[in-house]
Amino acid sequence: MNPLFLPKLQDFLSGVLFCVVGAVTIAAASQHPLGTAMRMGAGYFPLFLGVLLVVFGVTVATRTMLKHLRQGQNIGDFSPARLLRTLRRIVDREAVRKIVLPAALVGVGVLAFAGLLGSVGLLGAILALVVISGAAHHEASWRELLPLGAGLAVFGVGVFVWGLGLPLPVLPT
Amino acid sequence: MELFGNLGIGFDAVLTLANLGYCFLGALLGTLIGVLPGLGPVATIAMLLPITYGLPPLSALIMLAGIYYGAQYGGSTTAILVNLPGESSSVVTCLDGYAMARQGRAGVALGVAALGSFFAGTVATMIIAAAASPLAEFALKFGPAEYFSLMLLGLVAAVVLAQGDFFKALAMVALGLVLGSVGTDVSSGEERFTFGIPELADGISFVVLSMGLFGIAEIIVNLEHSDKREVFKQKIGSLLPTRHDLKAAAKPALRGTLLGSVLGILPGGGAVLSSFTSYTLEKRLAADPSRFGKGAIEGVAGPEAANNAGAQTSFIPLLVMGLPSNAVMALMVGAMMIHGIVPGPQIMSERPTLFWGLIVSMWIGNVFLILLNMPLIGIWVRLLQVPYRLLYPIILVFCCVGIYSINNSAFDVGLALVFGLAGYLFNKLGCEPAPLLLGFVLGPMMEENLRRAMLLARGDATVFFTRPISATLLALALALILLLASPTARKTREEAFREA
CATH class of the missing domain: 1.20.58 (Methane Monooxygenase Hydroxylase; Chain G, domain 1)
Structure with missing residues (x-):
């Protein structure tokens, strides 16, 4: 072309x-x-x-x-x-690997957050979001994502629920 | 003097421990976000909007405003140190700022940027304070026809001043207007474009749209490119410019301030346009234009002053007429509405503490910024070393929690994702999303004023041309379009965006 x-x-x-x-x-x-x-x-x-x-x-x-x-x-x-x-x-195979897959992972992570928050609570929803969406980066590794997700989950509960008083469930109901 | 009395009201309102704290927090958060590339002020303000729900209105607005002008400051740090624009308004600062850094003069560049911005911020605050009363009085004469014409002018100006293809930008505005009309029609109570989805009956939330288009879409775009941020290893050097530097920077900063103050008021203008124009101007005025791009101090001082001035004066149309002139101001409208404040010329007389408090807080915020930026540069540099693969999940968490908490709605999060994917598509198709956002915000107001004006005129559309103010505004809009049609003007516009 x-x-x-x-x-x-x-x-x-x-x-x-x-x-x-x-x-x-x-x-x-x-x-x-x-x-x-x-x-x-x-x-x-x-x-x-x-x-x-x-x-x-x-x-x-x-x-x-x-x-x-x-x-x-x-x-x-x-x-x-x-x-x-x-x-x-x-849009060849290379483009799919580099573009479509990361976009899909980000999307799935966001949807997982939306779907889980009501039932599983904020801790689980943030963990799922970070681990799934975080995997979209080509240098992502589990060893980094799991602690990051866990840390952010705790941080998120601390800031949003305790600090700001947003009415979000923390644990599975 | 009335002006000083008014400023006194403002100082009284701001000089409380809590409000000073929020001002500081806003400036700090804004700088932080400005430093981080890939996270703009629109997404940030949208993200942090829920935090301000529980605050008193003035504190909330002070903090949000602080984020906005703090981001302009922070963006320059990234531009100078790592040659990446932390904000789109600091694109031009990269050129000469980074060149200065490579020559070991990073500190001077940072210092000049900070001092220039502070000067510009101070002048712009004075301009807002002085211009607000007369403009608000003038705006009280506006009827629905005038408001409609003004908004039309605003949209046209936003399109003319936007980057890229004129017709694509027009179409994006129209698309924004369509999205703005989703939901229950105020006059008839009919549900439009909801496709039977009950969550859409209240319309699309501005936060959802902006977070999708600017937050999520940017992440997907960034993921495509690999992390090629270089870490700054050179010494920053003295932050204090020499007398010679100051002399070279003074006039460009002054010109940049004036230019930015004027361009900031224009709808669709604001910080980005101001900095681009200032750079082009300085290059043209310079005795030796070839120095530009190789570390000319004028190329840092002018645009940095201009973008800060522009960021500030873009509050004028919002505070005086209730019209947002860019995406950040549109968010401020959203924030005001949440607190039950309807932006418009009546704010000044009905809520003087809020109005003047916000204005005074801008100047105080600038003082904080200069105190903050100078000693904290070491921390910002370290922050720049956080790799993107750890940064974007953090951004996503803030986005998702922020969106969810507006209505406690999982649907909103999904909708934001849809807009995120749409934003990615727009990026690939070369369509700027900013005009869409402006159309989205102005759409409902435009329709309402159009309908009211036509009702008052008994269906006679000539009312827009026979009322003098309205006719003038429409003539201005037409002039802008004609200006764009002329080949020389179009060339200058393209040049201003490209080379700068």
Whole structure:
């Protein structure tokens, strides 16, 4: 892939994203009464925003394609099949290992915290968060994470529950 | 003089042991966060917001404000010592500050940065104090039409002043406005964009959104890059600048202060823009521009003064009109609302101790900062040696506990994660998240004022152009857009962001 294509790919995909979100906004806004200009209904302002989003999205995407054309490049680079192929080349196995896996671990850790706090209490939730999310770093080691998690759990209870008086459960209920 | 009477009220309010303590704590925490790269003031304030729930309103605001300007100070330490911007506003300080450090003049760079910031902070506080009363009186004349136009101008300015593609930034603002309209519509009681999820009926919490976009997303982005922070091993040297240094730094600091004070007031402006512009200006004014990037003291003094001044004067639109001009100010709105204070021109007359207390605390906070920064530099340097793999789990703990405790809601934590992943996507697509946040905060206010203005005008949209103040504001917004359309202006803007 021509490296110069990457910024264009960014712009084009953001344009598409804005269009999609705009379309969803329009669809959701039209569930509500529009009202009149004098007495606007719940749908008036959001509908307008949805239209704006689509307009901006289309502008961003077309400008990118026009730029590509002006540089004498093949407009077919923006066909869905080509785009998919380009994307697949960028998101290779190496990228999955370096990006998707860490992001997933951070996410799982955060979700574990959210899911555990109510039932297991703050100590366990912080320990789970630190150990799972902490494993996302490429230099992570259990020997460091376990004491860090335990220390932070105790520290968190001390600061948030005892110090600040937040009403959080400490131990399993 | 009325001004001194007002400042007297402020000093009376702040000079209690507790408030001085919170001011100190805020400045200390802010510096700490500023020193640590990868943790910005937005995420920090959002994280620490729950801590302030139990405090009296003035103490809470004093502490939060302290965090903000403390972060500007701390950011420069990291920039000078390890060539990493601790905050985005200290990006330009890296250039000449780090060059000075390599020449063994790290101490002088740190000293000049601290003194310049202190000077700027003092002047900016005076400007706020002097400008607040007349501006608030002026703002009392504002009706819904004027407020709507003002917010529109604010959003346009935020887009024009943002980095990167103009239309992408516009779309991000629109996206923020859409997110802002999630929840129960105030006028009709209808639930919008909740998709049947009861937790969304109250709307998306600002803390959740900002923590996701700025806290969690930044962590995922940082994890992609390996830790290549170099540890500072050289000697810091004397912190005190020589007479020669002071002479070279005085004028840039003064210009930076003025520039920062003006740019800080602009919506979307604030610290980042101020420091960039000041650097460009100093380089242009210099007799020998080639010295820049190689340890020119002007390149440290100017931007550091500018970012501190900008950080401070960005409180003006918030305190005087209730309009947040950047993401941090938006958080301050959130903090005020939690304490039952509606930001707007009426604060000054209705709650003078709060208003003037906050302003005076900014100056006192600056005194703390200079006392803090100079002797504690050794500690900050050691702090910089904490590896990121141990740092980010700590950040995550604070984020998660902070989010959960707003509503005792696990849903909010999950929602923040969704915004975190979205923020990562925006990062990959080259979309700046700051305009989105501003749109999110201003959205509900804009819609309400739009609806009220149209109702008052019986559906006649020309009201926005026939009322003189509103028309002027809209004309300014249009002028900004036209300015951006002109090729020379666009080039200057790109240059200012790139080279600086």
